[in-house]
């Protein structure tokens with residue numbers, strides 16, 4: 001039984017993340033999507049909103065579970081008895097940061113391995129940050145994330161909740 005963690009901010013989840021989850025869920029016995037509660041960042045969606053959105057998006061994949069976490073990822077891995085951390089790699093620009101993250105995690109906990117899935121070509125350009133930027137100017141984000149989440153994202157800017 002191999003349990004893996006796919007960590008991230010998912011603010012908001014995009015088709016790129018969804019693609020990685022579907023592929024990783026086909027490889028590992030259980031995949032835990034772990035949403036980081038990062039006090040340093042001020043997210044567009046609250047932790048509760050992000051967890052609810054992810055639970056709904058992955059409701060039809062039986063071996064996917066969604067949790068939130070604070071603190072070190074390797075501690076969560078140990079707590080959940082997960083031996084693999086999954087990350088998506090889009091481009092060379094991701095590599096340096098991801099390498100540092102994976103190596104730091106490996107020094108912190110030898111037993112936890114990081115495995116990379118190369119992002120599908122059609123989502124290689126996609127990031128939550130650019131989705132938010134386009135949405136903030138009222139641009140079309142329909143190619144980036146499911147319609148319901150796109151609406152929720154626009155609503156954040158329309159209601160004036162986010163300037």
Ligand code: PNS
Pocket residue numbers: 007008009010036071072073074101104105
């Ligand atoms: O979606 P993101 O922002 O690229 O995800 C980054 C994430 C959540 C993988 C990373 O920030 C993380 O693991 N944070 C928890 C703290 C930690 O364990 N850091 C690694 C050692 S520096």
